[in-house]
Amino acid sequence: MISEEASKIASQCRHYAMCKIDFLGTGLCPSGMTKHYVSYYPQGRMDIYHALANNLVPVTEEVISIARTCTLCGICDKQCHFVTGLRPMKVMRALKDYVESYLQQNREVKRVERNPILGRLKEIVGEEWATNDPAILVTYANDPFPLTDLQMPRYIVLPRISEEILRIVKFSGELGIPYVVRGNGGSVYGAVFTDGIVIDTNRMKDIEIDRENWTATVGAGVTSFDLQQEAHRHGFRVNVAEPAATVCGNLVCTGIFSTWSSAYGTGADNLINAEFVDREGNIFHLNQKTAPNVYAFQKEVTPTPGICTQAVIPLYPDTGDEEGVLVPFSTFDQAVSFARNLSVRRIGMAIGVLGNHYVSTFMSPSADLAQKARKALEETLGIKYAVFVIGDRYAREAIRRMAPVMIDEQALRMLILGLPRLIEKEWSDLVENFESTKYPYEILCREELHPILEAVLRPSPETIASLVDEDLRDFYVRLYSRPEMTSMVWLNSFRIVSSRMGRHKHVLAFLAYVPLDRMELIKRIISEWERVADSNGLEHHFGFLTPMDFGKRGVLEYDYYLDHTKESDRNRARKAMSEIEPFLDELSRETRGVMSMKYIFSQGCSRKENYLYL
Numbered sequence: 001m002i003s004e005e006a007s008k009i010a011s012q013c014r015h016y017a018m019c020k021i022d023f024l025g026t027g028l029c030p031s032g033m034t035k036h037y038v039s040y041y042p043q044g045r046m047d048i049y050h051a052l053a054n055n056l057v058p059v060t061e062e063v064i065s066i067a068r069t070c071t072l073c074g075i076c077d078k079q080c081h082f083v084t085g086l087r088p089m090k091v092m093r094a095l096k097d098y099v100e101s102y103l104q105q106n107r108e109v110k111r112v113e114r115n116p117i118l119g120r121l122k123e124i125v126g127e128e129w130a131t132n133d134p135a136i137l138v139t140y141a142n143d144p145f146p147l148t149d150l151q152m153p154r155y156i157v158l159p160r161i162s163e164e165i166l167r168i169v170k171f172s173g174e175l176g177i178p179y180v181v182r183g184n185g186g187s188v189y190g191a192v193f194t195d196g197i198v199i200d201t202n203r204m205k206d207i208e209i210d211r212e213n214w215t216a217t218v219g220a221g222v223t224s225f226d227l228q229q230e231a232h233r234h235g236f237r238v239n240v241a242e243p244a245a246t247v248c249g250n251l252v253c254t255g256i257f258s259t260w261s262s263a264y265g266t267g268a269d270n271l272i273n274a275e276f277v278d279r280e281g282n283i284f285h286l287n288q289k290t291a292p293n294v295y296a297f298q299k300e301v302t303p304t305p306g307i308c309t310q311a312v313i314p315l316y317p318d319t320g321d322e323e324g325v326l327v328p329f330s331t332f333d334q335a336v337s338f339a340r341n342l343s344v345r346r347i348g349m350a351i352g353v354l355g356n357h358y359v360s361t362f363m364s365p366s367a368d369l370a371q372k373a374r375k376a377l378e379e380t381l382g383i384k385y386a387v388f389v390i391g392d393r394y395a396r397e398a399i400r401r402m403a404p405v406m407i408d409e410q411a412l413r414m415l416i417l418g419l420p421r422l423i424e425k426e427w428s429d430l431v432e433n434f435e436s437t438k439y440p441y442e443i444l445c446r447e448e449l450h451p452i453l454e455a456v457l458r459p460s461p462e463t464i465a466s467l468v469d470e471d472l473r474d475f476y477v478r479l480y481s482r483p484e485m486t487s488m489v490w491l492n493s494f495r496i497v498s499s500r501m502g503r504h505k506h507v508l509a510f511l512a513y514v515p516l517d518r519m520e521l522i523k524r525i526i527s528e529w530e531r532v533a534d535s536n537g538l539e540h541h542f543g544f545l546t547p548m549d550f551g552k553r554g555v556l557e558y559d560y561y562l563d564h565t566k567e568s569d570r571n572r573a574r575k576a577m578s579e580i581e582p583f584l585d586e587l588s589r590e591t592r593g594v595m596s597m598k599y600i601f602s603q604g605c606s607r608k609e610n611y612l613y614l
């Protein structure tokens with residue numbers, strides 16, 4: 001009855017919610033768009049199958065509806081493969097088969113009773129938008145974070161407007177039932193679970209662009225991807241984070257930081273005004289004199305100021321001549337100094353020091369190719385780090401003079417589309433024949449050698465698609481024929497490849513703000529992250545470092561990887577986290593400019609100056 005293969009795939013869902021945004025232009029799961037509960041999106045369907053396989057929920061009327069509303073259109077297979085390499089269609093078929101055979105056997109379909117609390121919630125949000133059906137509850141009950149276990153809520157509500165949230169908060173206060181608000185996917189940090197009411201903001205998707213005032217007003221359920229798309233339609237850009245995350249969620253949790261933060265800042269820099277519903281059930285706006293001071297910062301783990309129901313955020317101009325460049329380096333020190341120098345001089349709009357693990361993962365449509373590409377970048381070309389920059393033509397001209405060599409948009413397109421050949425022996429033979437004291441990348445990335453690159457790599461959508469599953473090749477050929485799929489500007493604005501970080505295993509990101517002129521300190525933090533991961537047997541890699549505030553500070557990410565379905569990996573990650581926390585705490589007590597993201601979590605609206613220079 002239950003397919004073991006499908007059950008295994010279902011348990012691997014990372015809950016990144018990429019199936020809830022149309023990031024490949026395939027369209028979205030049709031029933032997800034009308035039903036809005038996560039249970040009707042591929043992510044939720046995976047959870048339901050996993051729950052049925054583990055006897056966590058009975059077959060209810062909603063299970064039947066969820067299984068039957070899947071049209072087997074195949075959209076989720078393309079989306080999920082692009083990000084995680086998983087093939088969820090096997091789960092969708094298995095879910096349908098399971099339900100139909102269950103019904104054929106005339107087995108009991110559980111009817112979930114409506115109780116007075118559910119009745120009141122339905123009165124507030126409308127009949128369709130509140131439920132206590134276990135098939136829906138279970139899709140709001142966990143994520144891959146190692147410190148949390150499954151926690152079933154009692155009710156899910158999907159409000160449409162702020163007033164409804166206000167009434168839900170008041171009602172939960174009267175009853176003494178806890179509530180949490182949830183954005184698009186789940187936080188993947190275990191922050192959106194409760195045994196009470198989950199408020200899902202998926203129906204609050206209004207976006208209003210004010211061109212004259214350079215602002216966008218967004219509802220609580222608007223994702224970074226959707227807002228960026230709307231901003232681009234109007235010729236602007238926004239500084240947003242992970243594409244499937246909600247803008248309001250990011251603003252409140254960590255503040256928005258990205259490679260664009262080099263120019264656009266973080267925290268309160270990305271916020272013009274916002275509307276909140278506080279814990280007592282009052283609405284306040286940040287620009288009111290009497291509003292709580294969310295711009296301040298306290299170095300302690302504090303609750304959020306309330307539910308952010310709407311935010312007004314700044315739009316930035318697109319100069320129209322922006323392009324990306326990658327400046328390769330063989331050492332971390334060189335890369336960081338270069339990035340800092342750019343930031344000090346205000347050159348470039350987005351800047352990040354990237355490790356090879358990121359670069360190869362972003363470029364590769366499969367985990368296997370990413371691993372081989374990483375080896376090729378490092379061993380064949382001598383590239384260990386790259387400084388990624390988006391700049392207008394003046395910035396690129398300056399970088400060309402400052403950097404020994406750089407990979408421009410055209411060269412990167414060749415490297416991406418020719419990646420399967422970069423890992424071949426023919427390529428390494430060619431490089432080995434260079435007689436030079438320089439690193440191979442210093443020779444090969446020169447503009448006059450582009451024709452050689454082209455001849456050897458034979459880059460094309462067909463070349464890159466040759467390494468994916470045969471039945472997906474045509475789709476990948478069409479996909480990689482689109483210029484944005486290799487454009488650094490587009491990919492960095494929409495960030496659709498960053499979730500590939502969690503492709504081979506779930507990624508657990510550690511983040512800290514650091515003083516950028518203290519190289520020895522940055523290296524000490526990284527070496528401690530490395531030591532703790534090694535001593536706990538966890539795979540780990542450097543993530544990125546983005547300079548901020550004229551190169552005075554930077555945001556640093558280091559990543560651990562775990563199979564979240566294995567208890568042994570979860571235990572290792574728990575132990576590692578407990579070791580890292582005191583180290584960072586002590587360091588930040590004794591060193592100005594070091595601040596663990598743990599403290600900023602829930603104080604994301606703070607002025608960055610309040611935590612960068614504490």
Ligand code: SF4
Nearest residue numbers: 029070071073074076
């Ligand atoms: S195959 Fe089913 S679950 Fe996947 S996108 Fe299509 S309708 Fe949704």
